[in-house]
Amino acid sequence: MSDRAVYADVAASIAVVAVAVVAVLNLEPITARAALAGALVLFFPGYALTTLVFPATREMRPGVGDLPSAFAGRTEHAGLPLLERLAVSFGLSVALVPLFAWTLQMIGAEFLAPNIAAVCGGATVLGLLAGGTRRLTTSADTRYVIPIGVLTEYRRAVRGRSELDGVLNVALAAAIVLSAGVVTFALASPADGAAYTQASLLTETENGTLVAADYPQNLTVGESSELVLLVENYERETVNYSVVAQLQRVESDGTVVEANELDRFSQTVGPGGAWELTHGVAPKMTGDNLRLTYLIYRGPAPEDPDIDSSYRHVTLWMNVSEPDAGDTRAAIAP
Incomplete structure (x- = not known):
């Protein structure tokens, strides 16, 4: 044989x-x-x-x-x-x-x-x-x-x-x-119903691994902290995504009383593809329990974006304070 x-x-x-x-x-x-x-x-x-x-x-x-x-x-x-x-x-x-x-x-x-x-x-x-x-x-x-x-x-x-x-x-x-x-x-x-977009807010470790942990909780005005927004396209078609990053002051009932737009981004992602958006967050607004929000749209973002109009969104709560006198770590943005 x-x-x-x-x-x-x-x-x-x-x-x-x-x-x-x-x-x-x-x-x-x-x-x-x-x-x-x-x-x-x-x-x-x-x-x-x-x-x-x-x-x-x-x-x-x-x-x-x-x-x-x-x-x-x-x-x-x-x-x-x-x-x-x-x-x-x-x-x-x-x-x-x-x-x-x-x-x-x-x-x-x-x-x-x-x-x-x-x-x-x-x-x-x-x-x-x-x-x-x-x-x-x-x-x-x-x-x-x-x-x-x-x-x-x-x-x-x-x-x-x-x-x-x-x-x-x-x-x-x-x-x-x-x-x-x-x-x-x-x-x-x-x-x-299996067609969808998945969004995640991550941080990068010292060895380059992306994890859903170790988020910045306390920042000072002008201090920058790096986050990674991961947008994954499971829509079974090519999608042109737009992202608006906002820092929002929110009342206890969920009403947004002030919104400071930080940045806008856009990217075309093919079916099954992913977009890793690295963003340096440098807040200008001060306060406790401010909401950092990434609003994700299919196509162009509107002039006045908010959570209700977005296709997907991710949020992160943080406290932002004024820098202490003589603190040179925070670079005040003009």
Whole structure:
């Protein structure tokens, strides 16, 4: 048996996964992307895991007491024939979906189709490569290779089974198809409400990392503090954003009684892109509990911008005082 035959399904799976990832990233929702996205999420991750855990093809299923042998190199019980392998692949893939979602949350990525495709595709390729390597360490007479005449073997296997087995098989197949349809629709055709713009106000640490912490709370007039406004475009189209930075004096009932405009900015951002706006805040207005507000608009900003007219906004409360006599740290703006 040649190594090429041993790796045939691994190579083919990696190729299909690569095509599926490219399709999710580039094709329109209602295209071949739908079928490829469903397979990417609901079949290939589980198939990669079965390749790793079950490198053999013996017609013998591991019992509960034998499961550790599948991971310890004892391959006499770590085998699955093709049909069982395909069924287990669907089940394992469904079980892995929450793990992929948790991974996205841990790395701070949005639960969007491109990110899902990247996580599923990466995990699948790693599993297939590891599984193919482990398969080669299995004895040649038991290592798994895609069999010939699968349909003939299946017809022999189902002979003599009860009608109840047939009904259960149909029900299982229907459940798999339904699950695949739901996930495929979510990946291929995101809801209209999924289009949005996300805005975050961040600060930069000494090592250059952007964090939502360590905001300036107390400044003096003319003293400058640097903030980063992150605007992320999930509108699925190119957007020309405008930003107005204001320092506002606000009454206890939320009424703005005074607004000092600090700066205006604009930037065109493509779909899926982000705009990192670094802004040095140098307040001229003094007072406690002043509200630094970034008003974000799609298109040009109005002459008299406010929160009600903005598309998105982020705010930060701060205290601004007059500099002490002889304090040379604050440069009074003209």
